[in-house]
Amino acid sequence: MLAAAAGYWILGRGTPRPTGTWTMGALLGSFAVAFACYSPLVGGVVEEVVPHMARLLSNCASLGAATAALAVSFQLNLEPAQARRRVRLRLVLFAASTVGMTVLFIGEQMAHRSPQVYALYLLLFISYLGFAVIDFAQQALRQSKATRRSSVRLGLRLAACGCAFALVYIAYKLTVLVSLGFGFPLVPDHSECSSLVAAPCVFSVASPALAVLLICVGLTLPAVAYPVAQFRRRRWEKRSFEALAPLWRDLSQAMPQIVLSAGGQGDESVEDPDFLLQRRVIEISDGILALRPYRSQQVEEAAAKASPGQGAREAAFVEAAVVKASLAAMRTGTLPRVIAAPATTDASARKSLRDDTEWLLLVADAYTQHAAVRVADDGLPEPVGV
Incomplete structure (x- = not known):
């Protein structure tokens, strides 16, 4: 579904393309890659090539989606020059984070999955993700108060709710980091998920899934609601004309x-x-x-x-x-x-x-x-x- 939505934004928007078309496509596509890496089919193929590589791909795609969400918000709410400046800075931070995570991932594999190296990997991941989520949530709430269109206002508030679930996921990852760094058994190691509402799966799987759902629905809602609203308006105009x-x-x-x-x-x-x-x-x-x-x-x-x-x-x-x-x-x-x-x-x-x-x-x-x-x-x- 995410891949189809990304294709709609990139290929089905016509020309000239509205502001934020490519960044919205990148956002939805990144989330699609992140969730695909969790699936047994894709994850199994990747793991056959490089062990635990699916985790790195999923985490990098999540950071890419967070960066794209910021870019969408900047492009729609700021002047073009100011938006480009802020997007460029976030892209530099994103590139640095992904390179750092890749280096730490390689070091972790060479050190036979060292908990300390994995803790540094997690620290880099949650630092940038937390920064991006908080930044986006602040912009979404600020713009939801200023916009006049009800679909945009509702969409931004849904996206802000998604950020709240993302922060729950970040808090879980921070708990894992503390557990690894200090040796506290706060989170069961290699625990299987039997239910999405049971710990720790409610934090590690359900929370990010809800975050992705709400953010994607929130940012896509205005594009879907507009043609529906136009159809209803034209139908009302025709009926009123006849009445x-x-x-x-x-x-x-x-x-x-x-x-x-x-x-x-x-x-x-x-x-x-x-x-x-x-x-x-x-x-x-x-x-x-x-x-x-x-x-x-x-x-x-x-x-x-x-x-x-x-x-x-x-x-x-x-x-x-x-x-x-x-x-x-x-x-x-x-x-x-x-x-x-x-x-x-x-x-x-x-x-x-x-x-x-x-x-x-x-x-x-x-x-x-x-x-x-x-x-x-x-x-x-x-x-x-x-």
Whole structure:
């Protein structure tokens, strides 16, 4: 799964490639190598060539993944020059750590698996890993507070939780280091894992596995959530465009001048749901605004008494009744005795296309689903409105 995700980031992102594409591929690929070395198939083949070589490959891949995670964070959150400077420093530290671990690994094998040399190997490994995990966790938490996108915020917090499990693994490795350095039997030597929730496997296997899962899911979540969010947004735009059709049709038939230009031939925006919905919302708003001289306060008061809903739905019902009566009055040329003020309910809070659309959807629903109220005008025997 990690290898497939790495392939998606490197090969399936299209061109031009977004910032952090290669580092995300390196992150997922490094984790894939680290876990592959733990598998019996890959580990057995490697061990046949060089004993205990799978451990070195896995540890180096883990450090590479930690470095890539830092690089992703730097590239997305810092200026390019500053990000390159910090990434370069981490790469130097990573290279020094891997070279040092390789030298100590060779020395350990030549010294017949000396505990002291292995302790130095562990010290170098957990030092760089701990530094990288803490650095990344601080950045993830800091950026999660500043970002506006909910998927990015959730992803960074998941990655920070993964860092917490990584620190548990580092604490376990530190315990092993103390056990080797001072000869304390704190951790059973060469213990088999019978359960992932039993010690020491919960620290040596389950914790790093959860850390990798949460970090990878956290950093990949925004890339997966974006197309899903785009699909849902476009579906909502199409449905909203269709739901506003009855109200728009009546307004545009009575006032053809509110219909905006459809654009030139070959204009791709003409077929864009966002463009079409925005134009329809503007046209309906212009039509309602043009009906201001025909808005009857009597109709408004009667609709407020007859409204079946509360809050925004009540306001939408009243507005729909006033608009329907205003259209009828416009067709007959009848002006009301007292002109009602335009609807102002939550107008200050509607600062986006979505807010305006949600309000007009309520009005359009009340316009088509409920019969308009009937009121008698003083001095006239026939009712006004429809």
